[in-house]
Amino acid sequence: MKKLIVPVPEMTRRIFLIRGHRVMIDRDLAEMYGIKTHVLNQAVTRNAKRFPDDFMFRLTKEEAGKLITNCDNLLSLKYSPTTPRAFTEQGVAMLSSVLKSECAIEVNIAIMRAFVRIRELASTHKTILRKLEDLERKSASHDVKIEAIFEAIKELITIDKKPGRTIGFRQSGVKP
Numbered sequence: 001m002k003k004l005i006v007p008v009p010e011m012t013r014r015i016f017l018i019r020g021h022r023v024m025i026d027r028d029l030a031e032m033y034g035i036k037t038h039v040l041n042q043a044v045t046r047n048a049k050r051f052p053d054d055f056m057f058r059l060t061k062e063e064a065g066k067l068i069t070n071c072d073n074l075l076s077l078k079y080s081p082t083t084p085r086a087f088t089e090q091g092v093a094m095l096s097s098v099l100k101s102e103c104a105i106e107v108n109i110a111i112m113r114a115f116v117r118i119r120e121l122a123s124t125h126k127t128i129l130r131k132l133e134d135l136e137r138k139s140a141s142h143d144v145k146i147e148a149i150f151e152a153i154k155e156l157i158t159i160d161k162k163p164g165r166t167i168g169f170r171q172s173g174v175k176p
Contacts, residue, residue, distance in 0.1 A: 011114035055091035
């Protein structure tokens with residue numbers, strides 16, 4: 001298998017959650033494809049019908065500001081006159097039909113694998129979270145039952161003994 005230009009773990013670090021979608025920023029994609037950002041954006045503009053809003057959207061200034069604050073590698077976008085474009089998984093897949101180089105095909109396949117890997121990790125985390133919640137419910141139930149047992153033991157210990165007839169032998173002349 002050929003060595004990837006950008007390894008999958010590196011790609012997963014470039015996938016962000018914005019507006020409830022996992023997206024990649026135009027600048028990162030252009031870098032991975034080995035082209036300039038404006039070249040990628042020109043190709044997208046020329047094929048605008050291929051990129052509906054659920055495939056690609058432009059970030060607001062606030063979203064771009066938050067992204068730049070959290071990612072040092074995007075610091076140069078701070079002074080850009082335009083906000084970056086964000087491509088969803090479907091948008092990245094559509095880029096392969098717009099950018100038709102051999103490199104674009106390889107990078108696109110690697111990016112798709114990165115998106116799949118993130119989905120798998122998210123699924124695993126949801127499963128673990130569900131199991132933890134089940135354990136919490138069970139332990140809460142057990143705590144209530146254990147507390148009831150302790151209360152019953154306390155009651156048994158503190159029961160007043162009624163004076164009654166003593167069982168056993170008495171020595172003559174000695175009173176109990």
